[in-house]
Amino acid sequence: MKYLMLIYGNEEKWASFPAEAWPEAIARQDAFNKKYEETGELIGAYGLGAEMQARLVRRGQDGLPAVTDGPYQETKEYIASFYLLDVENEERAHQIAADMPWADEEPVELWPILHDSKNDL
């Protein structure tokens, strides 16, 4: 069963983090990624760029991309990183989410990913 884990944050939050704490923070996250890549349960871990780098894209009348700045979010926090898991069951996904480095301070958002299976109803 595949799951998506999301971590939220914002500039303010990252700025409040002391510079000297970053190496350890990165090491902790790397250790988590390595641990679950090795069990064959973490499919991928991805960090997103800054909010100001995000764009809104539409298809313009000429069929070309019409790109604008944004999204200007209502929410204070935006997605900072996401992780794809493939695990035996939901319970296991909970365990892994709870093992994220800062899950004791901030909740990890966990979403099931829809699949294509067609069991008999």
Added chain:
Amino acid sequence: MTKTLRDADEGLLREFAPQVLAALVRRYGTAQFHLCEDATQEALLAAAVAWPAGGLPDNPRGWLVTVASRKLTDQVRSEQARREREDRIAFATPQSELLAGPADESTAGAKDADDSLALLFGCCHPAVSVPSQIALTLRAIGGLSTAQIAAAFGVPEATMAQRISRAKQTLRDANVDFSLHGPVAERLPAVLHVLYLVFNEGYTASAGDAVTVPALSGEAIRLTRWLYRLLPGEPEVAGLLALMLLIDARRPARTQPDGSLVPLAEQDRSRWDRSRIDEGTVLITSALASGQVGPYQLQAAIAAVHDEAATMDDTDWKQILGLYDLLELAAPNPFTTLNRAVAVGMVQGPRAGLELLGTLAEDKRLAKHHRLFAAQGHLLELAGEQKRAAEAYAQAARLSTSIPERRYLAAQATRLREALSEEKRQPFAVNKVLTLSPTEMIPPVRMSARMPPRWMRSLMMPGRVSC
């Protein structure tokens, strides 16, 4: 791009996987299982390139064992060169043995069978997580490549490679010995469970290119057939094989060309695979006669009763209910109770089924499971409670993570809601229809006989409904 084997040849090639692995493990010891497994895989890949070009060797098994031994020796030598200081077991294979046919060729048959079985038990060892048991079984016994297994499960090859190598490491650390000791019956359930899960995965996954995305249900049937040949006297093995055949028989009828789901009640039964049904029925009949009835045999018997019915109306629900009663005794499980509740609904009336479902709502495994709500929706509709049925279907759709199931369940909710708003416009006519079959008042025995029209309608897709 290397030339790949045609499907039939690839199947033949993979038949050799457990035999070659068994021969290697016999020669180099079970402690070298991980190396033997890698070497077997490499030999299979080499054969997939060499055989289509140069033709099938006279002794394919001997060819594979020789090539695998050479690969293994190379691997050990390079590892030794790297780790000179480590005191590793040296096992140089005499060159003569690599060039000649394998030494154990003549006595290979019976020993291969036992050893292959032992390898299968090893792959399904409880020290390894179930997804890893599945991956390892498909590679070591099924002879599928890591890339194929990864494609079948929709994960990157690197993730699957990691899972397999971790599983082999775990088996090594746990000192799992790949020999047949102790009663087979005790170790069999884990193996059957893995094969059953492979079948389900394949039964459900969308069809892809057969070469790159192997059909897992076909692979599960192939491996279970192989296991049945090795253990013909185990009725649960026969039961599992029968179950797979009887369910797989419906494959041609269970999806529409656009990939959407066709429920059992609506399937065009003329498209079911008769030969699979016949084979499964023969298997389950003789397995049941052995007297050692188990969960797989009972599920196969239920599937057989469904497959025997020429139409949904002809389904012998009383017999199905009797089988679910036995299944609940043999292997108590909330999902069995759920299915039994539907059968109760068909035999004794929807109210009786709903009552039984009510007792399940407290079970943690089921309280938020889409199947509970789907069954409720079905029985509520039969009971004439269209509004509550629509709510139950909508809730089931929200809780399901399968896209086709979700679409189907949401369509059921929509259909019922549309029927309800239609009813408001023509209250008289529809009310009259509804009061025509107050299901609660029909004597239990006659239920299935009276049920057909409404039952059929309840499982119809929207667009084809005329309520």
